[in-house]
Amino acid sequence: MLQTIIPLLVDALANAALIFFVAVGLTLVFSVLRILNVAHGSLYSIGAYVAASVGLWIVAAGLPEWLTFPALLLSAAFVALLFGPLIEKTLVRWTYDKSEAVQVLVTFGLFLILEDLQRMVFGVQSVYQDTPMSLLGISQIGGIVYLNYQLLLIALAIVVLIALKVFIAYSRTGKLLAAVVADREVSQAMGIDTGKMFVIAFTIGVFLAALGGALATPTSGVSPGLGAETMVLAFAVAAVGGLGQVEGAALASIIVAMAKVLAIYFAPALDAVAPYLVMLVVLIVRPYGLFGSGATRRI
Amino acid sequence: MQHFRLKALAVAATALTTLATSAMAQDKPESLDIGVFTFLSGPAAAYGMPGRQGAEIMIEQINADGGIGGVPVSATFVDEAQGAEGVISEYRRLAEGEADFMIAALSSGNCLALAPIADQLQMPTVGWNCDTHQLFKESHDYFYRPNGNTIAEFMAYTLYFLDENPDVKRVAIINPDYSFGHDAAEIVKATLKAVKPETEVVAELFPKLGSSSYQTEISRLAAARPDVIFSNLWGGDLENFIRQAQPRGIFAQSKTVLALGETVLQRSNLPEGVIVGVLGDGWWRSPDAEQIGQAGEFAATYNAKFGEDPVFPAVKMANAFLVMKAAYEKALETTGGTWPTHEQVAGALEGLSIETLTGEMSFREDNDGIVDQIVGTTTMVEGIDYPVLGNMVRYDGAALLPPLGEDPLGWIGTLSPSIFDELPDPGSYK
Numbered sequence: 001m002l003q004t005i006i007p008l009l010v011d012a013l014a015n016a017a018l019i020f021f022v023a024v025g026l027t028l029v030f031s032v033l034r035i036l037n038v039a040h041g042s043l044y045s046i047g048a049y050v051a052a053s054v055g056l057w058i059v060a061a062g063l064p065e066w067l068t069f070p071a072l073l074l075s076a077a078f079v080a081l082l083f084g085p086l087i088e089k090t091l092v093r094w095t096y097d098k099s100e101a102v103q104v105l106v107t108f109g110l111f112l113i114l115e116d117l118q119r120m121v122f123g124v125q126s127v128y129q130d131t132p133m134s135l136l137g138i139s140q141i142g143g144i145v146y147l148n149y150q151l152l153l154i155a156l157a158i159v160v161l162i163a164l165k166v167f168i169a170y171s172r173t174g175k176l177l178a179a180v181v182a183d184r185e186v187s188q189a190m191g192i193d194t195g196k197m198f199v200i201a202f203t204i205g206v207f208l209a210a211l212g213g214a215l216a217t218p219t220s221g222v223s224p225g226l227g228a229e230t231m232v233l234a235f236a237v238a239a240v241g242g243l244g245q246v247e248g249a250a251l252a253s254i255i256v257a258m259a260k261v262l263a264i265y266f267a268p269a270l271d272a273v274a275p276y277l278v279m280l281v282v283l284i285v286r287p288y289g290l291f292g293s294g295a296t297r298r299i
Numbered sequence: 300m301q302h303f304r305l306k307a308l309a310v311a312a313t314a315l316t317t318l319a320t321s322a323m324a325q326d327k328p329e330s331l332d333i334g335v336f337t338f339l340s341g342p343a344a345a346y347g348m349p350g351r352q353g354a355e356i357m358i359e360q361i362n363a364d365g366g367i368g369g370v371p372v373s374a375t376f377v378d379e380a381q382g383a384e385g386v387i388s389e390y391r392r393l394a395e396g397e398a399d400f401m402i403a404a405l406s407s408g409n410c411l412a413l414a415p416i417a418d419q420l421q422m423p424t425v426g427w428n429c430d431t432h433q434l435f436k437e438s439h440d441y442f443y444r445p446n447g448n449t450i451a452e453f454m455a456y457t458l459y460f461l462d463e464n465p466d467v468k469r470v471a472i473i474n475p476d477y478s479f480g481h482d483a484a485e486i487v488k489a490t491l492k493a494v495k496p497e498t499e500v501v502a503e504l505f506p507k508l509g510s511s512s513y514q515t516e517i518s519r520l521a522a523a524r525p526d527v528i529f530s531n532l533w534g535g536d537l538e539n540f541i542r543q544a545q546p547r548g549i550f551a552q553s554k555t556v557l558a559l560g561e562t563v564l565q566r567s568n569l570p571e572g573v574i575v576g577v578l579g580d581g582w583w584r585s586p587d588a589e590q591i592g593q594a595g596e597f598a599a600t601y602n603a604k605f606g607e608d609p610v611f612p613a614v615k616m617a618n619a620f621l622v623m624k625a626a627y628e629k630a631l632e633t634t635g636g637t638w639p640t641h642e643q644v645a646g647a648l649e650g651l652s653i654e655t656l657t658g659e660m661s662f663r664e665d666n667d668g669i670v671d672q673i674v675g676t677t678t679m680v681e682g683i684d685y686p687v688l689g690n691m692v693r694y695d696g697a698a699l700l701p702p703l704g705e706d707p708l709g710w711i712g713t714l715s716p717s718i719f720d721e722l723p724d725p726g727s728y729k
Contacts, residue, residue: 007522011515124340126535128542138546144521145547220511221539223342264515268504
């Protein structure tokens with residue numbers, strides 16, 4: 001029995017870790033900016049492309065292979081600093097006083113532009129960079145070989161979850177963000193530079209998406225269309241957890257990943273729809289998601 | 300009288316116009332315009348781009364030799380990644396414009412969609428890669444497929460791995476989640492049931508086409524502990540699967556059959572001992588290809604231009620060009636040198652039989668092609684820095700096709716273990 005349950009749990013947590021990075025970024029941006037960023041998935045795939053390209057360059061240049069680890073983090077930071085302020089200060093800021101439909105259409109347009117941009121810059125062939133995975137080796141759990149890199153991802157997701165909670169609860173910027181989330185107008189009246197908070201929140205969101213993409217590269221190929229695939233799953237997670245809820249995103253990532261893993265093990269025909277069936281059930285029972293509420297707003 | 304004169308004038312004008320039109324139809328065009336459909340983007344481009352590159356080489360070669368009937372070939376490439384709706388609309392646009400011939404398509408879904416349109420627009424078309432056995436359920440006058448179909452292909456793999464591993468008891472399948480993957484799974488299961496009924500399918504997985512991660516599927520395969528894993532993943536999906544499965548010991552744990560494995564031998568670090576094939580006979584290093592002699596030249600030109608050896612989609616595309624060329628030459632012979640109409644070219648394809656770069660191809664009465672099936676096992680040989688096919692077998696294509704009009708899966712059900720007595724053994728093709 002344990003032989004069956006342990007692989008299920010490890011697979012679910014490894015899957016959940018990757019989904020979590022993207023979903024928590026999406027939910028953070030929504031809670032502060034009140035915008036559903038459809039282009040979030042593209043930033044995930046850009047993070048993946050940049051990390052893979054940098055990793056390939058490190059290996060080709062004959063530099064020490066362990067440098068591919070910091071390269072994952074630095075690639076995500078680079079994408080966030082380049083695209084975060086740029087997108088927020090141009091397109092996204094323009095939509096704050098527009099209807100939700102306009103906001104979704106604008107970010108969807110941005111998604112299409114970014115997808116084409118990736119094709120132009122990185123080409124259409126799949127890119128692979130698995131050095132970090134190879135360096136960490138393998139482990140046997142429940143009689144099944146797992147990559148140690150998969151286990152590292154689980155640990156990193158926990159670190160990011162804790163870091164986010166600590167940042168919001170104890171840092172000055174985090175507290176200001178929480179204030180903007182609680183009441184944007186009052187925060188403004190109290191002298192908080194909401195525009196600056198929006199840039200910070202959006203850039204953190206982009207960083208988390210790009211980090212998810214970068215961390216995924218050692219165990220999967222990067223090719224056009226990755227952004228859309230990830231985005232749909234991140235929406236499902238955000239909806240299950242409740243839009244704007246960090247803990248909700250964490251728990252929902254595990255639930256959605258577990259649904260997918262259970263389907264692959266016991267009902268492969270339902271593999272593709274399992275996450276959305278879970279989403280449907282949760283939304284029927286709790287329309288605002290597991291942690292969401294129609295009345296209160298928090299992060 | 301006036302009325303009679305007008306009538307005579309009208310008749311003369313009509314006759315002249317008809318003559319002129321007829322003369323125009325027989326004039327040689329400035330170029331032979333063809334539409335070539337393949338995947339040029341997305342994960343499937345890993346498989347589709349070699350097809351395009353093979354087409355480029357063939358066009359250069361044909362034009363350098365003076366074209367077809369003295370007419371140079373000019374191609375418009377269409378990306379199948381845009382989806383069936385876009386592919387159909389591009390096909391119509393080209394067919395209603397300048398195109399004279401179509402080499403379409405890579406995807407079975409697209410071939411199924413285009414075949415009736417080819418008939419409707421009377422556009423001679425060869426499906427250069429698609430292999431669904433559903434294609435000729437309805438007859439088509441203008442659509443031909445110069446390849447074997449899924450029945451022959453996946454029976455060949457199953458028979459090979461059973462012949463090589465007679466003690467197989469547990470089989471797992473991981474195929475893409477669309478008709479190609481599901482059809483192949485049905486054919487493998489039907490063949491197992493007919494010739495080795497005691498085998499059990501312990502896992503049947505159909506990941507989404509274009510999936511970036513197969514880690515959970517790999518865990519499932521590891522947990523199922525099959526003796527043999529069968530897969531017809533392809534393109535970027537196959538590369539992804541191999542890169543993720545190998546470090547987790549899948550190829551060491553179970554004998555693996557990668558139906559389209561030859562396409563990734565140069566790009567992925569596939570170990571020795573994996574059963575791979577070429578969905579037909581399109582391996583440029585095969586003994587028959589070496590004997591025919593032109594495949595080596597094609598491969599050398601390809602390598603010089605694109606920096607790697609051609610894989611079987613490139614060879615399949617090249618063979619499709621040879622079929623087109625042969626059809627035009629046959630039609631020109633029939634017309635006595637005047638340029639053939641679309642109807643005459645389609646007529647020339649009927650029952651055509653040619654020597655391709657890699658073997659013999661002939662069309663059956665239903666326009667489906669008969670080609671042999673080569674299956675082998677990855678092995679390293681001196682002088683080549685990536686694994687190639689060893690321990691090969693070359694099955695007669697006709698022997699693995701159901702008789703015309705017979706239900707394919709029903710026909711497989713009539714087979715018995717004695718089929719192995721009639722087939723060549725693995726390792727017999729040298």
